[in-house]
Amino acid sequence: MADGCVEAVGVSNERAEQYQGGVTLYVVVACMVAAIGGSIFGYDIGISGGVTSMDPFLEKFFPAVYSRKHNKISQDSHYCKYNNQGLVLFTSSLYVAGLVASLFASHVTRRYGRKASIISGGISFLLGSALNAGAMNLTMLISGRIMLGVGIGFSNQAVPLYLSELAPPKTRGGLNIMFQLATTIGIFTANMVNYTTQKIKPWGWRLSLTLGLAAAPALLMTVGGIFLPETPNSLIERGHLDKGRAVLEKIRGTWDVKAEYEVIVEASELAKAISHPFRNILERRNRPQLVMAICMPMFQILTGINSILFYAPVLFASLGFGANASLYSSVITGAVLAASTVVSIATVDRWGRRALLLSGGIQMMVCQVPLTFP
DSSP states (O other): OHHHHHHHHHHHHHHHHTOOOOHHHHHHHHHHHHHHHHHHHHHHHHHHHHHHTOHHHHHHHHHHHHHHOTTTTOOHHHHHHTHHHHHHHHHHHHHHHHHHHHHHHHHHHHHHHHHHHHHHHHHHHHHHHHHTTTOOSHHHHHHHHHHHHHHHHHHHHHHHHHHHHSSGGHHHHHHHHHHHHHHHHHHHHHHHHHHTTTSSTTHHHHHHHHTSSSSSHHHHHHHHHHSOOOOOHHHHTTTTTHHHHHHHHHHHHSSOOOOHHHHHHHHHHHHHHHHHHHHHHSSSGHHHHHHHHHHHHHHHTTTTTHHHHHSSSHHHHHEEEEHHHHHHHHHHHHHHHHHHHHHHHHHHHEEEEHHHHHHHHHHHHHHHHHOOOO
């Protein structure tokens, strides 16, 4: 089995060298439009923590938290002052909705194409932005968060796949990380918006929750998604062989796409030949890939980085930072995150995925020490 795998990889690499064409302007524009879903996702990660540290927002939706926050006589620690089930529901409803939506999104992406999921995600973002910006009560606020979560579920499921299938093999790593770059830019933008809007009282939080002064990116993602090309892989999987080849020729900028086209067709036929894909994943020969696919993202999340990004302003405030200082510190965190992603894009196809994975793991271990033992 090992020899067979080595042989298959060798054949695949040899055929990949025969691929013609490169990164065309058409691919770059399509990838930029698709990656907007990442920027909205990142914006929503960064915006919530800042909004929940704003007094007018807390006073309107979570008066108990606002009261504890400003009660100088209270013996509660800074952390306990934010202990509120409604506030927890506000922050967590986004992720719960995203988790559930991703299960439906996978079916839509497979059956109706990547474009369908991208457009669905954009529409959900628009609806969620409108509900949050005009929220008059907690029900409207949570409903908006749920719609944003649905948008995240669809876009996070479809956009990375779309980018991978549209990008030429030699630059696939860098173009795929565009989604992560868009996410980090979204986080940085959210921190900057929070830093500005917290000075606009009492309605600055509404500007933040419109997602980015980002209803515009959501609209661009929706409308742009209509004009995006479907990926050759998706078209071929659904039996549109001629359309798939035509799109492949267009995005590669050359008529000579025979080698890549044949590989996509063969991969599609192999996938269709598997009658029970989920049962197949659990087979012994596929377990190493399954374990890595589950454990790598799981351990990354368990480092606590998402919690730090999500609650950064609240955490800094709990450490004694003032309102401006806590939001400014979050801006610095977001800027470092975006800059690091740019470095990854520049090096991933030159150094390889493993080198970045190991260096990132070492950096996280080093940084976890002062966080764990302050």
